[in-house]
Amino acid sequence: MSEHQISGGTIRKLWSSETQKFRDHLLRLDKNSRRMRFAHAVSDSFIDDYASRMSDMGAIVYAYLEDGEVRAVAELRKLSDLWGEEAEAAFSVEPGYQEQGIGTDLMGRVIRAARNRGVHSLYMSCLSENRKMQAIARKHEAALRFEYGEVIGEIVPVTPDYFSILVEAMEDRVGYLLAVLDVRRERQRKAA
Numbered sequence: 001m002s003e004h005q006i007s008g009g010t011i012r013k014l015w016s017s018e019t020q021k022f023r024d025h026l027l028r029l030d031k032n033s034r035r036m037r038f039a040h041a042v043s044d045s046f047i048d049d050y051a052s053r054m055s056d057m058g059a060i061v062y063a064y065l066e067d068g069e070v071r072a073v074a075e076l077r078k079l080s081d082l083w084g085e086e087a088e089a090a091f092s093v094e095p096g097y098q099e100q101g102i103g104t105d106l107m108g109r110v111i112r113a114a115r116n117r118g119v120h121s122l123y124m125s126c127l128s129e130n131r132k133m134q135a136i137a138r139k140h141e142a143a144l145r146f147e148y149g150e151v152i153g154e155i156v157p158v159t160p161d162y163f164s165i166l167v168e169a170m171e172d173r174v175g176y177l178l179a180v181l182d183v184r185r186e187r188q189r190k191a192a
Helices: 016-028 031-038 044-052 102-116 131-139 162-191
Strands: 004-006 009-013 060-066 069-078 086-093 121-127 143-147 150-155
Touching: 009 102, 009 162, 016 044, 016 060, 016 069, 016 162, 031 086, 031 121, 060 102, 069 102, 086 102, 102 121, 102 131, 102 162, 121 131, 131 150
Parallel strands: 086 121
Antiparallel strands: 004 009, 009 060, 060 069, 069 086, 121 150, 143 150
């Protein structure tokens, strides 16, 4: 299986060495997109700190990259020390890249990754006005409920099977190769 292409970009996992790309994406979010992602206004220093912990506790971050730049991400974070019953998902898509199916594809990747790690309940929280995120959650059959001005979505991934594990492993291999090529292209640009 090859990497997934959408609008000329690629979706793959980000590796711990790519924290700067994750940070740059979050810093490019406009004021409203930041508020939608974090449920309140956040400063650049907050984003610096948040991004520095991208790989803490085994979090998995999928990204949509175009020309070596991260334009959208989906994060999967476990809610305890080990992967188990529950995990949380979070998403951000830069304004110029919204409504192209990127968020939907990222959600599918996160659901599969949660499934492959034995997660039984995957939660995502968004502001009640974030209709785009709610629409994506509904496409993946999330049960939505309103709590204190936020919408909580719960998705129950089915148990993993050979195919779901194989697909993730194959995508990881291709994604790692693409990450290495991105580093090489970046070094060549700086040397030129």
